[in-house]
Amino acid sequence: xxxxxxxxxxxxxxxxxxxxxxxxxxxxxxxxxxxxALSFVDKLTEHSKIADLGCGTGGQTMVLAQNAPGTxxxxxxxxxxxxxxxxxxxxxxxxxxxxxxxxxxxxxxxxQESLDLIWxxxxxYNIGFETGLKTWKPFLKKGGYVAVSxxxxxxxxRPEEIDAFWQDAYPGIDTIPGNMQKMQDSxxxxxxxxxxxxxxxxxxxxxxxxxxxKIFLNKNAGNKTAIDFIANQKHETELYYKYKKFYxxxxxxxxxx
Numbered sequence: 155x156x157x158x159x160x161x162x163x164x165x166x167x168x169x170x171x172x173x174x175x176x177x178x179x180x181x182x183x184x185x186x187x188x189x190x191a192l193s194f195v196d197k198l199t200e201h202s203k204i205a206d207l208g209c210g211t212g213g214q215t216m217v218l219a220q221n222a223p224g225t226x227x228x229x230x231x232x233x234x235x236x237x238x239x240x241x242x243x244x245x246x247x248x249x250x251x252x253x254x255x256x257x258x259x260x261x262x263x264x265x266q267e268s269l270d271l272i273w274x275x276x277x278x279y280n281i282g283f284e285t286g287l288k289t290w291k292p293f294l295k296k297g298g299y300v301a302v303s304x305x306x307x308x309x310x311x312r313p314e315e316i317d318a319f320w321q322d323a324y325p326g327i328d329t330i331p332g333n334m335q336k337m338q339d340s341x342x343x344x345x346x347x348x349x350x351x352x353x354x355x356x357x358x359x360x361x362x363x364x365x366x367x368k369i370f371l372n373k374n375a376g377n378k379t380a381i382d383f384i385a386n387q388k389h390e391t392e393l394y395y396k397y398k399k400f401y402x403x404x405x406x407x408x409x410x411x
Contacts, residue, residue: 165382165383165386166379167232169374169377169379169380169383171232171234171235172234172370172373173366173370173383173387174211175211175234175235175238176365176366176369176370177211177359177362177363177366178211178213179210179213179358179359179362180210180211180213180276181210181275181276181303181359181403182276182303182350182354182355182358182359182402182403183213183214183275183276183303183350183354183359183403184350184351184353184354184357184358185214185217187303187350187351187354187405188217188218188221188275189217189221190348190405191301191303191348191405191407192218192221192222192301194299194301194345194346194407195222195271195301195407197297198222198223198224198270198271199224200223200224201224202222202223202224202225202270202271203224203225203227203264203268203269203270203271204218204222204224204225204226204269204270204271204272204273205226205227205228205229205262205264205269205271205272205273206218206226206227206228206229206273206275207229207259207262207272207278207286207290208229208230208259208274208275208276208277208278208280209228209229209230209235209239209254209277210230210235210239210277211235211238211239211242212228212238212239212242212252212254214273215228215252215254215273216242216243216248216252218273219243219248219251219252220246220248222271224270224271225252225253226251226252226253227253227254227255227264228252228253228254228255229254229255229256229257229258229259229262229263230254230256230257231256231257231258232256233256235254236254236255236256239254240253259274259277259278259280259281259286259289259290260281260285260289262289262290262293264293265293266292266293267292267293267294267295267296268295269293269294269295269298270294270295270298270299271298271300271301272290272293272294272298272299272300272301272302273300273301273302274286274301274302274303275302275303276303276304276305276403277302278302278304279304279305279324279326282326283302283326283328283333283336284326284336284339284340286302287300287302287340288341291341291410295410296410296411297409297410298409298410299407299408299409299410300337300342300406300407300408300409301406301407301408302405302406303403303406304333304403304404304406305320305324305327305402305403306327306328306329306330306333306349306401306402306403306404307320307327307328307329307400307401308329308349308400308401308402309329309399309400310329312397312400312401313400315397316393316396316397316400316401319390319393320401327401330347330349330404333404333406334347337406337408340408341410341411342408342409342410342411343408343409344406344407344408345407345408345409346405346407347404347405347406348404348405349402349403349404350402350403350404350405352398352402354403355394355398355402355403360391360394363387363391367384367387370384371384
């Protein structure tokens with residue numbers, strides 16, 4: 155199978171988990187961007203309940219908790235990520251307000267209409283943008299907010315190579331106006347959207363991977379799946395540098411009607 159047609163989902167989950175646990179962030183983002191998205195959310199108090207879905211090891215969750223009142227629950231499928239998440243909360247002395255739990259974003263373990271804010275950075279694609287917004291809405295209080303970052307097209311037309319890559323990796327990828335429309339159609343008032351700056355990819359996601367790749371390949375020396383996985387990561391990075399004016403991540407903030 156060639157690099158071009160291999161998606162991350164074809165690799166063993168255990169290896170993917172091991173690799174991403176070496177990184178502070180499991181996707182593009184930055185503390186500045188988390189804070190910027192949070193600035194569009196109002197009326198949070200110390201009684202607010204926040205959920206970060208697909209939280210990974212909690213890079214963005216800790217920034218969220220340091221800049222918003224209330225309690226934060228991080229939810230992720232991978233126990234290894236949640237172990238690291240809870241260690242990170244402890245290190246930052248946030249354990250009284252921040253808890254990680256293993257769970258699935260398509261079966262939320264919360265009461266209906268109990269959350270003031272649902273957060274998700276680079277993870278809603280696991281169930282699809284529109285599906286996620288619709289599935290999560292019943293758990294938000296009326297007037298509660300959703301804030302998610304999502305891979306998005308910046309243009310209507312793009313080169314064949316990058317179009318084919320994304321159609322294979324994530325056929326649900328849409329333009330920013332397309333996603334804002336989906337948000338509105340799902341019963342939210344679209345409050346804001348903005349494009350994540352390139353440093354979210356380069357400085358906060360790709361550069362830290364150089365070290366992670368070395369550790370990972372040393373540990374998995376001779377493992378063909380691990381070697382293919384890293385080749386796939388490198389290919390994805392090269393495509394980003396080549397085509398970054400056509401796509402990237404955007405944040406979407408909406409308010410439940």
